[in-house]
Amino acid sequence: MLTLYRPDTGWLHRAPAGPKAFVLLVIVLAVSLLPSTYLSAAIAAAVTIAAYLLSRLGLAELGRQVVAVRWIIVVTFGFQVLFLPMESAVANTSRVVAAIVIAALLVLTTRVADLLDAFERGLGVFCRFGLDPARVALVLAVAITTVPVLTRLAVGVREAQRARGARAGVRSFVIPFLVVSLKHADELGDALTARGVA
Amino acid sequence: MTESMTTDSIEVSDLSVRLGDRLALDSVTLTLEARRIAVIGANGSGKSTFARVLGGLIAPTSGSLSVLGVDPVAERTQLRRLVSLVFSNPDAQIIMPTVAEDAAFSLRSARLPRSEVAERVREALDQFGLTELADRAAHDLSGGQKQLLALCGAVIRRPQLLIADEPTAYLDARNSRLIADHLLAPSDRRLVLVSHDLALAERCDVAVLFEDGRMLGLGDPADIVSRYEASLAC
Numbered sequence: 001m002l003t004l005y006r007p008d009t010g011w012l013h014r015a016p017a018g019p020k021a022f023v024l025l026v027i028v029l030a031v032s033l034l035p036s037t038y039l040s041a042a043i044a045a046a047v048t049i050a051a052y053l054l055s056r057l058g059l060a061e062l063g064r065q066v067v068a069v070r071w072i073i074v075v076t077f078g079f080q081v082l083f084l085p086m087e088s089a090v091a092n093t094s095r096v097v098a099a100i101v102i103a104a105l106l107v108l109t110t111r112v113a114d115l116l117d118a119f120e121r122g123l124g125v126f127c128r129f130g131l132d133p134a135r136v137a138l139v140l141a142v143a144i145t146t147v148p149v150l151t152r153l154a155v156g157v158r159e160a161q162r163a164r165g166a167r168a169g170v171r172s173f174v175i176p177f178l179v180v181s182l183k184h185a186d187e188l189g190d191a192l193t194a195r196g197v198a
Numbered sequence: 199m200t201e202s203m204t205t206d207s208i209e210v211s212d213l214s215v216r217l218g219d220r221l222a223l224d225s226v227t228l229t230l231e232a233r234r235i236a237v238i239g240a241n242g243s244g245k246s247t248f249a250r251v252l253g254g255l256i257a258p259t260s261g262s263l264s265v266l267g268v269d270p271v272a273e274r275t276q277l278r279r280l281v282s283l284v285f286s287n288p289d290a291q292i293i294m295p296t297v298a299e300d301a302a303f304s305l306r307s308a309r310l311p312r313s314e315v316a317e318r319v320r321e322a323l324d325q326f327g328l329t330e331l332a333d334r335a336a337h338d339l340s341g342g343q344k345q346l347l348a349l350c351g352a353v354i355r356r357p358q359l360l361i362a363d364e365p366t367a368y369l370d371a372r373n374s375r376l377i378a379d380h381l382l383a384p385s386d387r388r389l390v391l392v393s394h395d396l397a398l399a400e401r402c403d404v405a406v407l408f409e410d411g412r413m414l415g416l417g418d419p420a421d422i423v424s425r426y427e428a429s430l431a432c
Contacts, residue, residue, distance in 0.1 A: 005296065007333045113299045134306075141303070145293055148337045152289070187290030190255050194283035195293070195304045195351060 005111055010056035012109045017118035024106050027051070028099045038087055041094035048098045055105055065101040065108075073097055116141055138197060142188065153180045205267035207231045208252065208359075208390075213261035215247050215411075222247040224411040225261070230390075234382060236399035236419055237392045238426055239408035248408065249363045249392045253283045266358055266388075278307075281359045282352035286367035288344035289337070297339070297347055298323065298332040304351045322354040326380065342373030349380055359388045366395055374398075396423045 007013075012020065031047060034040035052062040066073075076096050080089035107115070116137040123133035157177045158168070166172055208230040215223040223244045237245040250256040251263065254270035254277045263270065270277050282304075285291060294300040301319045310318075323329045326346045331339065336347060345365060352360060362381055366374035378398050381389060391402060399405050405422035407415040409429070415422050 005333070111299055112295050113302060141293060145295055145337070148335075149289055152337075184290055187285065187287055188293075190250075190283075191285065191291040192293070193255060193278075194253060194285075194291075196278040196282075196307045196355060197303070 006057060006061065006108050008056055008109070010109070012055040012105065015109075017106075017110045017114040018121060020110065021106055021115075021118060024102060028103050031095055031098045031102065034091070034095055036084075036088040036091040038090065041091045044091075044094045044098035048101055051102055051105060055109060057105070057108060061108065062101065065104050066097065069097060069100050072100065112141065112144060138192075142192075146184075146188070149184060150181060153177065153184060156180070205264070206388075207264075208235075208266070209264045211262045213251065213263055214259050215244075215251060215256060216259045217247065217256075221411050223251070223258075226411075226413045227261075228406065228413055228416055230404065230406070230416075232402075232404035234389045234402040234404075235391065236402035236405040236422075237390060237408065238394070238396065238399050238405060238422065239414075240430075242410075243408040244411040245392045245406075245408045246363050247411075248406075249283075249361050249390060252359075252390060253281055253361045254278075255283070280357060281361060282355050282357035284345075284348050284352045284360065284362040284365045286364040288341065288348045288368070291348040291351065292336045292344060295335060295337075296332070297328055297334050297336050300336045300347055301328075301350050301354055304355050308355070318354055322350045325353075326350045340373075341368055342370070342376065345369060345373065345377055346380070349377060353387075357387055359390065361390045361392075363392045364394065365391075366393065366398070396426070399423055 027047065031044050034043060049059070049062065052058060073093060077089055077093040080092050084092070119140065120133040120137040123131060123136055127133065154173075154177055157173060157180060160176070161168070161172065208228075210226055210228050210230075213223055213226045214221065226244075226248070237248060239245045247256060251258055252265050252270065254265075254274055257271050265277060266280050268277050268280060292300050294303045298319055301322055302315050305315050305318060320329075323332055326349065328343070328346060328350060331343065336344070339347065345368070349362075349365065360381070365381065366377050369377060374395065378395075378401070381391060382398075382401050389402070391398065393399055400419045400423055402419050404417065405415075405419040406413060407422050407426050414429075415425055
């Protein structure tokens with residue numbers, strides 16, 4: 001499920017979403033621009049650990065986030081170590097992982113509704129060009145929550161196929177999955193209208 | 199835009215709806231003034247189409263209708279303020295990641311102050327027994343809890359009319375009863391309840407029976423249910 005928010009009352013949780021996103025973006029950029037040395041890897045790790053401790057999310061949460069990106073670590077380090085010196089591979093991988101898990105602090109400490117409000121406010125400047133920030137925020141909200149639903153629909157299609165003895169295959173999966181996904185989209189459209197937002 | 203005066207009734211005159219090649223509703227004429235209205239009939243009889251037309255989700259092909267004094271086609275914005283809908287599949291009604299956020303989502307278009315939104319969410323979650331689940335992932339709830347959340351998201355807007363289209367279809371007996379009790383609890387709002395559950399229909403003030411897109415009967419729920427059951431025995 002894509003709700004990563006961890007309820008708490010820490011200062012980072014209480015910080016307004018817009019400025020918080022900006023500060024985290026600056027930290028992510030700073031970490032990303034560090035040179036490719038072992039010292040940079042250590043700095044990236046130290047900044048990340050400090051951010052998680054200061055935000056009161058703790059090292060256990062940091063561990064979960066690192067585990068969640070384990071395949072990115074494997075792929076990034078695996079390719080880098082083949083073509084670059086060990087020091088560069090370690091530093092680059094550390095910076096990428098640090099950037100991802102620091103960015104995750106935003107969704108870990110901010111409710112989606114607050115993020116959408118901030119997003120809506122941020123896009124307000126584009127109103128003069130005909131952009132509807134509320135609609136864009138709505139699209140984002142729907143996209144975020146539709147991922148787990150599509151996953152469940154995919155599982156349902158596979159189970160239905162197994163129950164009827166069908167062999168696994170891309171073509172036999174894609175068509176029924178598209179059909180149930182489109183049906184879901186129809187129902188979601190009705191639900192949005194019913195809730196007065198479309 | 200001139201806002202029409204709201205009334206307490208649903209008035210339908212010679213209403214027909216064509217969906218593709220099929221006439222889903224065929225010249226339906228009725229006036230509904232009761233507070234809790236059950237709509238019953240077999241699959242494909244037109245009852246869900248009727249509910250969707252009342253809720254402004256489907257435009258009629260011909261005829262006219264007025265829902266609490268509002269034309270659902272010409273006055274959609276006003277209809278949205280008066281009417282909320284609940285469907286049978288709760289998964290398709292959940293928009294936001296957590297329970298509290300999803301309840302609050304229904305109030306986004308109302309542009310209420312944050313404090314009022316928070317208060318209304320707190321009240322609504324409490325009413326539906328969802329307070330303890332406020333920060334839980336909405337899609338991880340059980341089917342019954344999801345439907346309670348869908349109902350919560352509809353009711354939090356304080357609609358004058360709640361249209362529920364087979365809201366207990368996916369639920370077990372215990373959760374069906376829970377949802378039914380919430381729907382039929384004494385309230386200022388009106389209810390149009392589309393259901394296959396005849397016991398539920400009998401708890402309403404009036405029932406409408408549909409068959410093949412036509413309205414076959416309107417009146418006392420016990421009489422209408424008996425008539426429907428008799429037609430099933432044939």
